[in-house]
């Protein structure tokens with residue numbers, strides 16, 4: 447459920463007509479609904495409440511300070527994959543004790559920064575990283591809390607480009623090496639390996655792969671405990687999908703019940719790292735049709751938004767529902783169009799053969815479910831101004847990231863005095 451609805455023939459975000467935001471802020475622009483964001487955060491949190499977990503929101507899905515502050519107020523911690531994201535989380539008031547640090551390539555400087563901040567744990571993805579953490583912690587005279595990210599070699603059944611839990615992915619420690627790596631961790635005096643972590647992929651639309659991976663991991667925990675490893679934390683990662691099109695991902699309640707069934711009597715502190723399921727449907731991207739171009743075989747809607755503003759379709763064939771901001775008349779024809787952006791790349795295509803009601807030059811369209819992995823991935827390719835973000839709250843809105851101008855971009859460049 448979200449708060450983007452037609453009222454009087456115009457798509458609104460809560461009580462604000464999107465035509466108003468387009469007129470006042472310009473397009474393209476991301477628009478988030480505070481009520482939707484908070485609702486999703488509460489539904490997920492309340493579904494898991496019986497498990498008394500720590501929920502660490504995956505900052506990479508949407509790291510805007512306003513979004514992070516709203517989630518901090520709902521009790522969320524943060525899952526970060528860089529020192530930059532850690533800074534973002536800390537700046538938004540998320541306590542260090544609720545931050546977990548994932549990612550395959552933590553540098554010594556990042557490890558040091560995280561130890562200085564006093565984060566809850568590192569999710570360690572290799573032997574080499576374990577040794578690096580030991581060295582940095584030893585030099586600082588502190589002990590690092592770590593979970594080992596184990597790759598359960600389970601197919602998440604999602605798009606190949608967002609699957610992370612198969613043996614040939616770069617993520618995590620190979621399943622059959624887990625016992626050895628825990629034994630290695632135990633010999634390191636400045637590392638305390640009290641947790642186990644997994645994350646098998648994103649946009650999962652079924653419970654079964656989660657259940658298979660969690661069940662395997664629970665077996666491993668029993669073996670580790672039997673060998674005397676003090677495993678106290680189980681971090682189950684993120685990955686719960688959202689409906690972009692006609693998929694029906696499991697509800698948080700069903701996910702929670704499955705987790706309870708699988709991990710029930712293990713006496714572990716559970717950690718979750720949801721990203722998309724919290725913010726995905728709380729945002730849309732608004733764009734204007736610049737031209738409608740007819741060729742012999744196709745009709746193109748050419749938008750002022752491009753792959754630099756919303757990368758998901760170009761990056762991994764992602765589907766976004768595209769709707770006209772002016773409500774189409776009942777029974778309006780739906781003819782297939784190619785929805786494309788202005789960027790000089792053949793992959794700058796948002797949708798092919800997409801049935802759309804009649805739209806003309808100057809009309810507004812909205813990409814639904816664009817709150818996750820939208821603005822965070824945006825860039826300025828083709829010297830396009832960085833897309834702004836707006837947060838709506840009832841009948842008011844605020845620009846929470848202004849459009850970066852081309853003059854600002856140019857000002858970032860430095861010409862050496864030998865040119």
Ligand SMILES: *Cc1c(COP(=O)(O)O)cnc(C)c1O
Nearest residue numbers: 504548648684685719720721722
């Ligand atoms: C991306 C990521 C997440 C969040 O994934 P979603 O599909 O957005 O829930 C959680 N944990 C890790 C380690 C990740 O890389």
